[in-house]
Amino acid sequence: MKKLVALLMAGLMLIGVIGVGAEPVGSGEIIYASTTEISGDWAHGAIWTNNATDNMIRGLINDYSTISFNQGGAMVNNASVTESVEGVVNEDGTKTFTIKVAQDLVFNDGSPITAKHFVAGPLLFSSPTLLGMGSKNQAYEYYVGGQAYRNNGQVLEIPEGTSDEDKTKLEEDFKAAVTASVAEGNAAFEGIRLIDDYTFSVTIVSKYIPYYYDLSYASFSPLSIAMWLGEGYDVKDDGEGAYIVGDMTAETLAPKIENARFLTEGRVTAGPYSLVSYDVGAKQAVLEINPNYKGNFEGQKPSIQKLIIVKAEKATQFDALETGAINLISGLTGGDEVNKALDLVAKGGFETVNYERNGYGKIQFASDFGPTQFKAVRHAVAHLLDRQEFATTFTGGYGALVHGPYGLAMWMYQESEEELNEKLNTYPYSVETATQLLVDAGFVLNAEGGEYTTGVRYKKVTEKEAGTYEHNVTLADGTVLMPAIIEWSSTTDNPVSELLVTMLANNPDLATAGMEIRQSVMDFDQLLLWMYRDKSQGEQYGVPKYGMFNLATNFTPVYDQSFSFTLKPEEIALGYNVNFIFDEQLDKLSMDMVYGVESTDPEGFRKIWVEFIDLWNELLPEIPLYSNVYYSIFADKLKGYTENPIWGFAPAIVYATVEE
Amino acid sequence: MLRYILKRTAYIIVLFLIISFLMYSLYNLIPSDPARSEVEPMRNMLKPAEYEALYKQTRLELGLDDPLPWRYARWMGFVPDRFGDFNGIVQGNFGYSNFFKKPVIDIIPEPMKFTVLINIFITIFALGITIPLGIKIAVKKDTTLDRSVQVFSVLGYSIPIHIIGLVFIFLFAVILRWFPVMGMKTPGSNFTGWAAVKDFIYHITLPVIVLVFASLGSMTRYVRSAMLDALSMDYVRTARAKGVREKVVIYSHAWRNALLPVITLIIGWFLGIFGGSTITESTFSLNGMGRLNIQSLTNKDYELALAIQLFYISIALVGRLLTDLSYGFVDPRVRITK
Numbered sequence: 001m002k003k004l005v006a007l008l009m010a011g012l013m014l015i016g017v018i019g020v021g022a023e024p025v026g027s028g029e030i031i032y033a034s035t036t037e038i039s040g041d042w043a044h045g046a047i048w049t050n051n052a053t054d055n056m057i058r059g060l061i062n063d064y065s066t067i068s069f070n071q072g073g074a075m076v077n078n079a080s081v082t083e084s085v086e087g088v089v090n091e092d093g094t095k096t097f098t099i100k101v102a103q104d105l106v107f108n109d110g111s112p113i114t115a116k117h118f119v120a121g122p123l124l125f126s127s128p129t130l131l132g133m134g135s136k137n138q139a140y141e142y143y144v145g146g147q148a149y150r151n152n153g154q155v156l157e158i159p160e161g162t163s164d165e166d167k168t169k170l171e172e173d174f175k176a177a178v179t180a181s182v183a184e185g186n187a188a189f190e191g192i193r194l195i196d197d198y199t200f201s202v203t204i205v206s207k208y209i210p211y212y213y214d215l216s217y218a219s220f221s222p223l224s225i226a227m228w229l230g231e232g233y234d235v236k237d238d239g240e241g242a243y244i245v246g247d248m249t250a251e252t253l254a255p256k257i258e259n260a261r262f263l264t265e266g267r268v269t270a271g272p273y274s275l276v277s278y279d280v281g282a283k284q285a286v287l288e289i290n291p292n293y294k295g296n297f298e299g300q301k302p303s304i305q306k307l308i309i310v311k312a313e314k315a316t317q318f319d320a321l322e323t324g325a326i327n328l329i330s331g332l333t334g335g336d337e338v339n340k341a342l343d344l345v346a347k348g349g350f351e352t353v354n355y356e357r358n359g360y361g362k363i364q365f366a367s368d369f370g371p372t373q374f375k376a377v378r379h380a381v382a383h384l385l386d387r388q389e390f391a392t393t394f395t396g397g398y399g400a401l402v403h404g405p406y407g408l409a410m411w412m413y414q415e416s417e418e419e420l421n422e423k424l425n426t427y428p429y430s431v432e433t434a435t436q437l438l439v440d441a442g443f444v445l446n447a448e449g450g451e452y453t454t455g456v457r458y459k460k461v462t463e464k465e466a467g468t469y470e471h472n473v474t475l476a477d478g479t480v481l482m483p484a485i486i487e488w489s490s491t492t493d494n495p496v497s498e499l500l501v502t503m504l505a506n507n508p509d510l511a512t513a514g515m516e517i518r519q520s521v522m523d524f525d526q527l528l529l530w531m532y533r534d535k536s537q538g539e540q541y542g543v544p545k546y547g548m549f550n551l552a553t554n555f556t557p558v559y560d561q562s563f564s565f566t567l568k569p570e571e572i573a574l575g576y577n578v579n580f581i582f583d584e585q586l587d588k589l590s591m592d593m594v595y596g597v598e599s600t601d602p603e604g605f606r607k608i609w610v611e612f613i614d615l616w617n618e619l620l621p622e623i624p625l626y627s628n629v630y631y632s633i634f635a636d637k638l639k640g641y642t643e644n645p646i647w648g649f650a651p652a653i654v655y656a657t658v659e660e
Numbered sequence: 661m662l663r664y665i666l667k668r669t670a671y672i673i674v675l676f677l678i679i680s681f682l683m684y685s686l687y688n689l690i691p692s693d694p695a696r697s698e699v700e701p702m703r704n705m706l707k708p709a710e711y712e713a714l715y716k717q718t719r720l721e722l723g724l725d726d727p728l729p730w731r732y733a734r735w736m737g738f739v740p741d742r743f744g745d746f747n748g749i750v751q752g753n754f755g756y757s758n759f760f761k762k763p764v765i766d767i768i769p770e771p772m773k774f775t776v777l778i779n780i781f782i783t784i785f786a787l788g789i790t791i792p793l794g795i796k797i798a799v800k801k802d803t804t805l806d807r808s809v810q811v812f813s814v815l816g817y818s819i820p821i822h823i824i825g826l827v828f829i830f831l832f833a834v835i836l837r838w839f840p841v842m843g844m845k846t847p848g849s850n851f852t853g854w855a856a857v858k859d860f861i862y863h864i865t866l867p868v869i870v871l872v873f874a875s876l877g878s879m880t881r882y883v884r885s886a887m888l889d890a891l892s893m894d895y896v897r898t899a900r901a902k903g904v905r906e907k908v909v910i911y912s913h914a915w916r917n918a919l920l921p922v923i924t925l926i927i928g929w930f931l932g933i934f935g936g937s938t939i940t941e942s943t944f945s946l947n948g949m950g951r952l953n954i955q956s957l958t959n960k961d962y963e964l965a966l967a968i969q970l971f972y973i974s975i976a977l978v979g980r981l982l983t984d985l986s987y988g989f990v991d992p993r994v995r996i997t998k
Contacts, residue, residue, distance in 0.1 A: 031847045037955070039760050048761045134721055134761065136699075138710035208707075262762075281770045282844040283947050308848040313945045315826065319834050320841040525692030525960065528700065537693050563708050571708045574715070575696075 028305035028658055030638060032649060033312035033326035038283055042275065043261045044221060047125050047135050057309060059650030060287055061108075063271035066099050066118065067219035068297040072411055073557035073646040075215045078297040081105065083198075085218055087599075093206030094144055097218035100199045107224055108274040108290040109266075115200040116235035117222035119192050119242045123235060124228065127186070128152050128178050129248050133257060142217055144203040145190025145241060153187035154178045179250070186248050188241035200242070212594045212605050213558050224268035228260045229253075272302040272654050285309040302654045318344060321633065328634040328641075330649055333357075335396015341633040351638075354631045356400060358407035358645035359554030361496050363623040364531075365547060368580035370469045371459075371484050372547035376441030377515075378620045380434040381486070381548075382427035384513060385504045389429075391626035394499055398629040403427075404613040407555055408627065409645050412609045419610055424617045431509040438514060443484050449475050457484045457514030468543060484515040489531070489546035491524045496550055496625065517548065527551075532575045544580075550625075557646045561590040561612070565621075579621035586615050665981070672977045679973055680749075680966075684732045687962045694758065695719040697960060722758070735963075749970075755963030759956070764967045767952070772934065774844065775941075775948040778864055778871075779933040785872045786879060787926065793876075794883025798891060799910055809880060817877030825870045825943040832866055839866040842945040867944045871937055882925055886918035893917065920991050924983055931979040935972060 034053040041049045044062060066085060068078045077085050083100040090096060105113035124130055125137035128150055140146030148155070156174040158167055181187075191203040204217045211217070225233055233246035247253075264278040264285075273287035287307040295301050312320055312329065318340050320326045332341050344350045363381070365372040372378055391401045403424040406413045413420070443457035452458070458473065458481040466472050466480040473481045488505065490497035497519070504510065505517040528534070531549055535542035563576045565587045571577070589612040597604045632643050641656040643649070695718040699711065706714065719725055723734065723742065733739040735755065737748020747753045754764040797806040816824075833841045844863050845851070851859050890896065891914050899909045938950035949968065956965035 029848060041761055049759075051759075131717065136714060138706060138714050141707065141710045141713070277850070279845065281774060281947055283945075284843075284845065284847060286848050306848060310843060310847050311945050311947075313842060313942055315822075315943055316829055316841050316945070319829055320843075323834060323837060323841050325841050325843065325847070523690070523692065525690070525697055528696060529691060529693060532696065534693055534696060537691055566708070574708050574712050576708055576711075 029308060029327075030304055030306075030634075030653065030656075030658060031308045031310055031325070031327045033310055033317055033320065033329050035312055035314055035317070037311050038278070038285055038309060040264075040278055040280060041261050042263070042267060042269075044121055044125075044223060047137055048261065053309065056648065056650050057275070057285055057287070059271070059648075060273040060307065060653075061267070061269040061271040061275050061290075062221055063293075063296055064105060064113065065219050065221045066101070067215050069557050069646060070297065071644065071647045071651075074411070075213065075219075075557070076297055077215075080295045080297060080299055085215070087214065087218070089209065090203070093209060094203050095206075095209045095214065095217075096201050096203045098195070098199065098201040099218055099220070102294075103198050105222070105270070105294060106292045107222070107268045107270050108292055109268050110292055111224070111226065111268070113222045113270060114197045115194055116197075116242075117225065118220040119189075119194060119200050120225050120228070120235050120244070121221060121223040122192060123149075123189055123242060123244050124223065126150055126189075127182075127244065127248055129182055129250050129253050130257065132179070132250060133254060140189075142204055142208055143189065143191035144205055145188075145192075146205075149187055149189040149241075151178050151187075152181045154181055183249050186243050186245070188238070188243040190241040192242045194235065194237035194242045208595075210595065210598050212597045212599055212601075213560060214599045216558060222270050227263065227266075227268040228256065230256055272296065273307060276306075283311045296651070296654055300654050303657050304653060307653065321350070321635075322347075324635070327638065328632065328649070330630075330632040330643065332631040332633065333395070333398065333628040335398060338396060338398045338629075338631050341631050344633060349636055350633055351636045352631050352633045353641065353643050354398075354629050355644045356408040357554070357628045357630055358409060358556075359552060360402050360407075360624045360627040361394070361552040362550065362625055363500070364549045364551055364579060365621055365623075366531075366544060366549075366580050367619075367621050368582065369467045369544040370471075370547040371443075371482060371486055373465065374441050374459075375619060376437040377443075377484060377486075378623075379427065380437045380484075380513060380515065381504070381517075382620060382623050383430050383434040383437070384507060384510050384515070385500075385623070385625075386429040387427070387623070387625060390499060390503055393503075394496060394626050395628050398631070399626045400629065402624045402627050404617045404624070405553075405555075405561070405622070406613060407645060410555070410559065412559070412606050415606060416610050420613060423610075423614045427620075427623075431513055434509075434513045434515075438484060443514060445481055447473055447481065447483070449479060449481060452514060455514070456516050458482065459484070470545070486515070486517045486547045487545055488517050488519045488548040488550075489527050490519055490521055490550050491527055492521055494550070496552075497521070500550060500625075520546070531578055534575075559609070560594050562594050563590075565590050581619060581621040583615070583619055586612070586619060589615060665985075668981050668984075672981065675977060676970075676974060680736065680970055681732055683966060683969060683973075684735060685728060687966060688728055688731070690962075692960065693724070694722055694960065694962070695724055698722075698758065754967040757956075757961050757964040759959040759961040759964070764964050767964065768949075768967070768971075771947050771949050771952045774946065775935070775950070776933050778868060778946075778948065779935075781864070781868050782871045782875065783929050783933060785868065786875045787929065789872070790876055790879035791883055791922075794880045795887055795910065795915060797880070798884045798887030801888065806884075813877035813880045815877070816873055816875075817881070819874075820939075821870065821874045821937070822939045822943060824874050825867075825940055828866060828870050828873075829943070832869075839863075842943075844946055864946075867940050867946060871940055879925065883918070883922055886921045887914060890914040890918040916990075920987065923986055923990055927979060927983045927986060931975050931982075934975055 036051060036053045038053050038057070039049050039051045041054055042058060042061070044058065064081045066078055066082050067075050070076050081101060083102055085097060085099050087095055087097045101115055101118060107113060122139060125135045126140035126146065126149060131150060140150050154174065154177055156171065158170055162170065193201045195201055202218060204214065225235065229246060233244065235242055236245050264275050267275045269275070272290060272293050274290045276286045276288045278285045289302050289305055293301060310326060312326055317326070317329055321329060322344060332338055341352055345352055365378050367373055367378070387401055391399045400408055402408065403426055438457055442459040444452050445458040445460060446452050446455065447458055461480050461482045463480065466482060469482060471483050471485045475481065501519060505519055510517065527549060529537050529541045530546050533542050533544065563571055565581060565583065566572060566577050567582050567584065567587050589608055593605060593608040593612055597608065634641060637658050637660055639657045639659050641652055643652050695715055698718050699714050723731055730739065734741055735748050737746050737750035737753065741747050757764050757767055760767050793809060797809045800806050829841055832838045840863055844860065846859055849859060896909060896914055899913050935949060938954045941948040941951040953965065953968045956968060
């Protein structure tokens, strides 16, 4: 027995040692490590899943979008894909984009790409069958005839005065009618037209025009009809709009779509790389150069032959990098991680790039109830937190501070930096200023209604201001006093919350100013329920309770804050305007910035943007806490690699080379 | 015996239904709106009308508008789903992963295959080492060997496996470069046949060593303790007095009697073949059941988490029956007759 055990152990060890001789990573390869696991859903965009690594891989294998984002985040015509993109405003207020695509485009399997491949995506993913199968594509909303298309031409009519119960029944019957109609034929999409083999047009509904980012409406990527739908399917236009030819019932489509979403070998795509293999067990994806790729919007083609995407763990990723098991880690942040990366660089063999985050960590106020409904209280909180110190401590020195909803790398900020420096209040740390703000706002009483001397300050409030705030005190004469007590909702295991406890909630100066902040720790989902006041999960969430939350936000290149400060109750009920700040001017600026400016007028956009940032900074619905600096570390065999907040691994690697 | 097995099987089914209902209810009592969580990351990209449509559609897909008992019954396959089909656990549909957007049944096989494979290695090595070692140090009680093994077993028992993993990685992967730091195969490799087996073994050797090392302490001490009890019995003294050979005394008389408490642990180990090691799998980036389980919880992928946990509950319930039955085989005194 002893001998057997010893033999087995020795055998295993020997095999392990033999394995040391396994071939090293060769030249022309980069092993990219992600701490987010690949799910293996390669469908275009975030139609089903929104996993960051999947998205990155999708970006590497699909790049023939008619509109691209350049390194600065600006939308540009993809010159490799389009011959022309022309927009015309129609008499009825709609806008039509006519897009002529290049005639030499082919998929990675060599099959030609024509106009119908570009419109196949929206036709398929907005079809009632696919929407019923979990497709998250909602873009049909923008185009003329989109609503009719998603219902396969069926129209729901609900007579006025119909009860909720009957309305539900009618809606259910309508869904059944839509499903039944699909078996009889497919409706055409009025606003999407096939003009000839290489030309198509899309017409945007008038309510979304003008729009500063209207080029995004003309952004379409080719989809292989053969791979997604197979034989017997096509896209046609008989004069009433484009439509899919073929059986679109769920029974027929479900297995095809399921297969196409997860298909790896033989996947037909059009990007700088092709997906060669995906090992479900080891969670590794291998991509190789697509020889049929024409180039990105600048005509750039990749030169690194193979990309391998693997899953790494935070605890061991630097060991893996050091030993060559991986070559690149992206998006490192915080003192610990960045210092480890810089230590490796100091040892030699590695390089880093860094960039400022396009977003920030923040305190978010509910600005319609309790003490945080008063601007002075929000300002006072800002003055009672040393934000510079907070940002430095939290990011380990690798972060910056912003004073409004912007990122330091945004072109609008960079062109307006001086102007903003003059205009924006930086809310410097000052207990005196905070106290004076509270006094000026009427927080001058104690809990009995007498003159404030110590403890928490109270303010005499109107019935409307008082609302249902739980800490209000009603005196014998009916006077309602509101204390400067803020209920704060924060999430579990959150280092930002922990630092906020130290630097804000437990800061003695907070008490000196006459304020109190009470923390409640909860799961993030529960925080969202309180933040959105979502009664669907319990009546209690519908009653405002927390005046302060701590979260983070990121911006995409499309800086669109429209609806974020809406005054309309139905949009607020959907979760828009989570700051619950009801300022007409702020709402107007946020809408005008994108819906009041033509896409050809960046200066007009910038001017409104500055006004918006300035007003936001004054109203202070949120306090920005920190904006991280992100680092990416990679083996120094990788040359010419750069990143920025909107230029991630997928577009950047196309410009890079490997030198062994 | 057959009657006993049938009776216990009926209990298992009833118990499974009760536990499944309790677990399903507990997961659904968590104050969250899965539909909201799912569509929330897309809010900035959508206009209110789009967001509303997507939110409603997601609630419908997730079946969140029905009462809890109805959702449980549908999940179990006792009532029809929104398409009018009976399609639940009973029919072999273990749910839908909200994170992977795939049926749970399509997600579990790969990590399960890996976990079973690695656990077979670990169980063989761990039992192969601990049983003889436990017997040896029980026989050589209070010798230097016994004390040394005791010290090492306490160390192995006390140090968190995460720390053992990191220390071993640093030593064997970073310093000595004998093994890879992480992963289940050489990145980008396309090995087949023996080369693939070799590559796989190369990658799992270090995690296996870590897991075996971490499991030595408890089992060795358990075997030692059971053997010491058996060796102190009168029948051992009698056997020795009769002049029976020491090997026969130890393995035939003492070990067979010490086996009864140990068997519970051994069966537990074999059943544990299906259960992954959350920490080690995460440390070494291995796609096993332990990591999948914890990942399903952190992703709030509750149908996947429920399926995994109910699978383990089933294993535990069946395992308990097997353990009880095995006592009868090992020790005729506790043989079950009814």
